Amino acid sequence: MQPFTEHTGLVMPLDRVNVDTDQMVPKQFLKALTREGFGRILFYDWRYLAGEKPNPEFVLNYPRYRGASVLLTRANFGCGSSREHAPWGVKDYGFRVILSPSYADIFYNNCFKNGILPATLSEAEIDELFKRTEKEQGYSLTVDLPNQTVSDAHGLVYKFEIAPSRKEVLLKGLDDIGTSLQHAEKIDAYEKTHAATATMYETVDIRNYSNGR
């Protein structure tokens, strides 16, 4: 995974609370076999009119936010479905950082698997960033993960909180599976003492898809 240390980028304000993952990647795009290409469909129903014509009223299509890489938004971002297609879309579109007062648990977790930093700031700080983004064309922020700060060119500096273990994952771009497999002996030992099984006592109808046709 791509490590994250510091990032400076244009801010796009998405002024809505409770943005759910169905809005980020609607269901018709969950039939993919790969993790690629979800940037084009991020916020699909808000972003496009019929025939995939860009909806000029949706903030992502405003020319002033073209190339944005910092997503500024409201509370409980990423609620609903566990679909990781949502952070795939966020990342593939070009966002590296999300700034919000709070996140839904599963989405938050999924961000760290994809090198996205979901930084948490207070409601008041988020309000101030919305004001500044609105006021100043080309408003950019610098997000410094080692120092846990968000800063702009005018001297604003906000400190954000992040669990040390989460921080490490992003800084080093750690592969979770590789890290866990370092504990393979402990997993073996657990399986020996707990003997996890799933015994079938009565036959159920399990068969392969192609056999049915």
Added chain:
Amino acid sequence: MSPKTLYQKIWDNHVVHESHDGKPALIYIDRHLIHEGTSPQAFAGLKSEGRTVRRPDLTFAVMDHSVPTVSKERLLPIVDTDARLQFEALEKNCLESGVRLFDMNSANQGIVHIIGPELGITQPGQTIVCGDSHTSTHGAFGTLAFGIGTSEVEHVLATQCLVQSRSKTMHIVVNGKRPRGVTAKDIVLAIIGKIGISGGNGHVAEYGGEAIRGLSMDGRMTVCNMTIEGGARAGMVAPDDTTFAYLEGRPFVPRGKAFQDAVERWKLLKTDADAGFDTTVELHTKDIAPQVTWGTNPGMVSGVTSRVPDPGSFTDLNDQKATERALIYMGLKAGTPIVDIPIDRVFIGSCTNSRIDDLRAAAHLVAGKHVARSVKQALVVPGSRGIKTQAEKEGLDKIFTDAGFEWRDAGCSMCIGMNADVLPPHERSASTSNRNFEGRQGRDSRTHLVSPVMAAAAAIAGHFVDVRDLDIANVE
């Protein structure tokens, strides 16, 4: 030993490695459920790293999200190419790795969260994960069950473990007997209405109180299923005699003495008397009416006797804006009585409400009546083929079809609209599913979440009605 909550007991039983320096632990996963929608990238990732499935015997796969619900379409080539490719990928991945697959033509096929409990794959005290947020359903058995992303699916395939931090705990107590016409669905919608859709963030919830104890397993599953809609990743109910009676004799449940031994172990799975929760929420059933959502998230919900709220009645500016936006999307005017809202289509199904109790209750209500002429479609989609067979044995299919409903094959169907069962733009549904997000059932579609009896009653009347005014049995 210090007193523990049910969650803490299950957690402690599953720790493979914990360093106690604030870093997350490695916990063992007893059952890994997968489906066609969120697993292909996980298998691809596994392969590209040269890794294999560690415990195919603890992994169960099913086709549910995109399957056709018209039975005969399953015997023909699948028309939707993308869906077909996903089914083929799942089949290939399962064959290669030795994972058991309930394909769409298996007699035991169904929605992943329906068949786990139905076949007894789900048992008390386990940890269960699935790349689907409604995995919380299995918590009804006193299991720790939650949804994960695809990267974590890959992690569990490779290691049979998950990297997790301990959650905060929330006790949700529902006092009082459940009144007639108020179902498990109404209870959980009322809870979400009270705590809000982010009220449970960071928590694992445990449900208790007389009203929860009085629910059947089907009802408890409905409550745990929608826990995620209140923000908590997992919801659980301590197992009791209702749980044990449900499990006895199911295909994956031990028999005879082994079952009795298991029951003795399962009886220990409850929160100790002095254990504390980080948060406690209490409700009383006398304050709960049949619920109807009017907005675009499950927390935008009211009793059936109320009116669509005025955005100005919310104190928080963000809530005002969200409500305004929701009413525009839903095509509703503030102040409209909920019972005056007409509906176009009815969907009885989903991992929330498609179990046999749900179908019996709905059938009881529609028996001898007919769907209103203004209603374009009324679908009944059993949660599994097992439930479908049982319902047909009881003649419920005939009751539904005589009343003008369509009787379909098992799958996720119109809850998520990944197959052909889509709610058309600007049409309004009475739906027993779990999410009323914008576009959830189809682009620009308008979803009202209700219980099965409320959906059935709305189908007959053509608009919402208070089922307490009707002649109904005391239903789940």
